[in-house]
Amino acid sequence: MTIELETRIRSAGLRVTEQRMAVLRALETHPHADADEVRRLALGELPGLSLPATYVVLNALTEAGLLRRIEPAGSPARYERRVGDNHHHVVCTGCGAVDDVDCVHGAAPCLSPSSTSGFRVTTAEVTFWGLCPACQAAETTTTTEPERT
Numbered sequence: 249m250t251i252e253l254e255t256r257i258r259s260a261g262l263r264v265t266e267q268r269m270a271v272l273r274a275l276e277t278h279p280h281a282d283a284d285e286v287r288r289l290a291l292g293e294l295p296g297l298s299l300p301a302t303y304v305v306l307n308a309l310t311e312a313g314l315l316r317r318i319e320p321a322g323s324p325a326r327y328e329r330r331v332g333d334n335h336h337h338v339v340c341t342g343c344g345a346v347d348d349v350d351c352v353h354g355a356a357p358c359l360s361p362s363s364t365s366g367f368r369v370t371t372a373e374v375t376f377w378g379l380c381p382a383c384q385a386a387e388t389t390t391t392t393e394p395e396r397t
């Protein structure tokens with residue numbers, strides 16, 4: 249596992265560092281984590297890892313193609329290691345949970361706009377919005393409207 253990670257980092261043209269390893273490991277178990285979550289997950293391996301340092305690592309890995317960054321409206325950027333396929337995301341409007349949605353067609357772009365204004369379209373990034381199972385369960389157990397604060 250460690251060897252495989254090192255090989256991946258190297259073949260992306262990056263130097264292998266403890267920080268890069270720790271960030272990739274954190275995202276292995278927690279896909280779609282934001283920078284703060286990644287930092288907290290990596291702290292076990294790298295005590296003292298700062299948030300700015302985490303961003304530097306995340307940006308380098310994203311630019312090298314090892315990570316994908318998704319930015320659902322109204323939520324901080326999230327990162328994942330599932331790159332290179334044209335999958336989409338479903339985001340919970342209640343709690344912000346994110347999950348993967350496989351591309352219906354499998355190949356990019358899965359959606360063909362009727363007019364592209366001359367653009368050559370290569371990818372389509374779709375965000376589906378809805379309520380996750382936990383929020384649906386909470387909704388059905390609540391008999392009254394949630395209290396406004």
Ligand SMILES: [Zn+2]
Pocket residue numbers: 340341342343344345379380381382383384
């Ligand atoms: Zn939810």
Ligand SMILES: [Zn+2]
Pocket residue numbers: 279280328330335336337347348
């Ligand atoms: Zn994903």
